[in-house]
Structure formats: structure tokens, C-alpha cells
Amino acid sequence: MSWIKPYQATGLGSLPHQDELTALQVIAKAMPVWPHWPQLPAKMPEQGFVVQYVQPLIRLGVLTSRPLKDPVFVRTEPGWEDKAGNFYEQYLAFVNGDSRAEQTFALEGEAFAGLEAFIRNFNLCFPKAQGVKGHVSGPLTVGMQIRDERGRACFYDETLREILVHCLTAEAVLEARRLKTLGLPVLIFIDDPGLFLIGVSTHITLTREAAAAALAAVIDALHTEGVKVGVHACAGIDWSILFALPVDVISFDAYHYFTGMALQADGLAQYLEQGGKLAWGLVPTSEEAWQETPASILRRFDEQCDELAGRGVDAAVLRQSIIWTPSCGTGALPVELAEHVYGLVEGVVDRLNS
Template structure:
């Protein structure tokens, strides 16, 4: 039996609320079959995209968080070597499944309050759930934001990138294990919008190989747990980067970047034939959403299916293998707009796949 039924929806993660239960109620209404746990970056800075999943590096003293700035690796400190050795010792203990080895990486505190509330109230709010969706920040995007002591993005430094990828992998694994306790299929999105910079003239030293290798490490670890894995990119990228990875799902902004996906129709067709799923982000996470209804969304989707058919894609296969989603997260939007976007998702789900 297929692991996602047609006409289902999920979200990217972030919402602009100050209260977890309010967010969960909205998710339950719009996405009852494949809910996601909420991130509330407006409430807690620790739930921000860059810092949420590197909390262990902050706690171990490898990263310093300066006021209103992204974290910085503390490589200039005299005890740096000891701290890195300690990190790898803890990582190896975790990899070897030693008792208590997950504690230094535990998803606790303010950074993961949304997940804890979601888990605590899951049976109450999600009686129709067929699966559950989580998320982890992508290594390229985070690695371009976190700097070394000289102000250089840490992703360009092999040693620092290795630390970052190992940390994100452990966090993703712990999240997946936590969600699996609900007894339902688990889907984890790796959110890596920075992939659009590969090939850009402003980032000529950024290589496809390094980005793919970093993603592959997290994908392999998650799939080893029997978890489905997707990658989300909300900008126009070279989609062959993702088609070439062993992914279960690709999530993209179908509202603004459909043309780029259509131009790579051969890759998309092959991905679908291999059993891949698409998260079709056709509900815009912008002011444009005020102009849309379920009917206009369906009309756009039909136009897109017609275009894909002209390019040799079996649109019926796509319809059977997709999730509806907002085009991106809503954490930075006004509350009224975020609620309208989730209401659009709800109405689209109610009407099914056209």
C-alpha cells in the first residue's frame, strides 16, 4: 500500500504564533492526515531556522551566539581542540548506541517546545492522522549562515562543515525516533533553500558535490530508521541535484518556480517513475495568497498538469504521488495571512485532487 494517499497536505513548519496550542489547532484543522509540529521563531529565537538544530554545538561551546547575530565557531579559543575532541567522542558514543549517549544532543528546552506540545496533545488533536511530518534545517543553508572566526561561511571549511553535518544528522535522527513513538509513518523534510546558490556567480567555490554529500549523510541516517525523507527548496534550483539523491520526496514552491521544474521534466518524470513523491507548494506564502481561492489554486494546478503532459509527464501519476503544501514556512508572516494560507490548504484538501 502506498504511504501517502492522494489529496493529503502538510506544512513546512514555522508559524507566527506565540502559543503552541494555537498553532497545533490550526495545523489540525488544515492538515489532519499529515500534521507537522510547529516552530514558533517569533516567540523563541531558539526556534529560528539557523540556531534550532545546532543547540548541541552551542551547549558544548563550539558555537558562540552573539547578540542579534548568527552563531560563530569559536575556533580561536585555546580549548578548541579539546572541545572538538569532546564533540566527536559524544558523536561516536551516539553512533554506537551507548546508554545515555543521546543526552548531549537531546531535543529539549525552548528550541523544541513546539514538538513537545505536539507530542503531548497528538491523540487529542490528530485522530485522523495517517503519518506525521518533521523537519530539520539543511546543512548548506545553515552552513552559509554560520561563520568562522574570520567571518567566512563555515560550509566552505571542510572540518567545520563536518562538525555541522554530524550535528544536524544526530538531531534529525533523534527527531525521527521521537516521532516514531506515535506509531505512524514518519516523513522528515530537510529544509535547504540555499541550494539555489549552487552555480551562482556570487558563490563560484560552492560545489554541487559538497552540498549533495552533506544532504546524503542526513538522508542515509534517516532512511536507516525506516523514515521517509524529503528535501525542501523554496527557490529556483537545479532540480537534478535532488533527482540524483536517494530521496522519497521533493518539496518546492510550485507557485513561483513551476517553470524551472517544468524545464527539467525528464528528471521529474524519472523521479516519479522511481516512486518519488512531490510536495506541491502551490499555496503561496505571500500577500498573493489573499487573491487566491481553492478554485483558483485548482485551476493553476490543472494548467501545470497540462504543461507537464505536453512535456511527456504522466499527470495522473503526479496526482497520485503528491502532497499539497504552502510554498514555504509562514513564521515571518502576519498572523492573519498565515491563517488564510492554512485555510486555503484546508479547502484544497476538502476538495481533493482535481
């Protein structure tokens, strides 16, 4: 039996609301079976994509945070090597099960207010839940945004990349453990839209191998915790990067970037035959959503399924392997539009399961 029934829905994480309870109500209405916890970056900068999961590095002084939204590795600061050494000591202690070191990586404070609200109100808000979904920022995307003292993306520096990956891994593991306390299957997405940079002429020194190794480290740690793992990329990428990794779910923008996936139908067919799932982001997170209805979205979905079948993808396997999501970036939308997007997801899933 599959770990998730066909045609369930979840979200990618962020919403534009200013209140956790309101966000939970929106999620509960649209995604009652596989809800996600809400990130509210518009409410507090600590929940921004780049900084949310590097809070331990900021607390330990390995990253400077002036301003918070633009942290930097400044190895020229006095004592930086000692701070980095302290981080490694704490990380190794965490890996070895030291509960005191676990506090170093605790998911707490304003950065994780949405997670706390989700767990605290779970039974009230999600009585029909069959699983829960979390998320962590991806190492390549964060590593291309956080820079060193010379202004160079830290992902290019092996030492800094290793520190970043260790931090994200610890945060992802602790999130998995928190969500498992709810007693349901757990799915965590690694959100790494920066994968589209691989192969781009402006980033010729960015290697596929480094990006894949960074993702694999987080994936393997989460699998060790017994949870399912997805990777989300919202632009057109070389999907073979993810087909080659032990990923349970590949999340993509099927509204704007379906053609890129269709062109890699051979790899997709093999991935699905091996039990992989697709998070089908066919509900647009843009003004285009106002022009769509559940019926129009499903017409487009049927056309996409037909095209993939024509390219050799087993249509029955495909349709049994779909998880519905918005495409990407709901947290950057006006509240009214974001709620309309979630309403479209709800309407699509209701039609498919009626």
C-alpha cells in the same frame, strides 16, 4: 500500496503564533491527516532556522552564541580543539548507541517546545492522523549562515562542515525516533533552500558534490531509522541535484518557481516513475494569497499538470504523487495571513478528496 495517499496536506514547519496550542489547532484544522509539529520562531529565538538544530554545538562550546541568532565557530578561543574533540567523542558514542551520549543531542528546552507540545497533545488534536511530519534545517543553508572566526561561511571549511553535518544528522535521527513513538509513519523534510546558490557566480567555490554529500549523510541516517525523507528548496534550483539523491519527496514552490521544474521535466518524469513524490507548494505565502481561492489554486494546478504532460510527464502518475503544502515561509507572515494560507490548503485538499 503507496506509503501516503494522494492529495494529503502538510506544512513546512514554522508558524507566526505565540502559543503552541493555538498553532496545533491551526494545523489540526488544515492538516488533520499528516500534521506537522510547529516551529514558532517569532515566540523564541531558539526556534530560528539557523540555531534550532545546532544547540548541542552551543552547549558544548564548539559554537559561540553571542548573540544567539548569530553563532560563530571561533577556533582561536582557548580550548576550542578540546571542545571539538569532545563533540566527536560524544557523536561517535551516540552513533554506537550510548544512551548517555544521546543526552548531548537531546531535543529539549525552548528550542523544541513545539515538538514537545505536538507529542503531548497528539491524540487529542490529531485523532484522524495517518502519519506525522517533522523537519530539520539543511546543512548547506545553515553552513552558509554560520561563519568562522574570519567571517567565512563554515560550509567552505571541510572540518567545520563535517562537525555541522554530524550535529544535524544526530538531531534529525533523534527527531525521527521521537516521532516514531506516536506509532504512525514518519516523514521528515530537510529544509535546504540554500541549494539555489549552487552554480551562482558569486559562489563559484561552492560545489554540487559537497552539497549533495552533506544532504546524503542526513538522508541516509534517516532512512536507517525507517522514515521517509523529503528535501525542501523554495527557490529555483537545479532539480537534478535532488533527482540524483535517494529522496522520497521533493518540496518546491510551485506558485513562483514552477517554470524551473517544468524545464527539467525529463528528470522529473524519471523521478516520479521511480516512486518519488512532490510536495506541491502552490498556495502562496505572501499577500498574493488574499487574491486566491481553492478554486483558483486548482485551476492553476490543472494548467501546470497539462504543461508537464505536454513535456512528457505521465499525468496520472503525477497526480497520484502530490502532497499539498504552503509554498514557504509561513512563519514570517502576520497571523491572520498565515491562517488564511492554511485555510487555502485545507480547501484545496477538501475539493480534491470530495
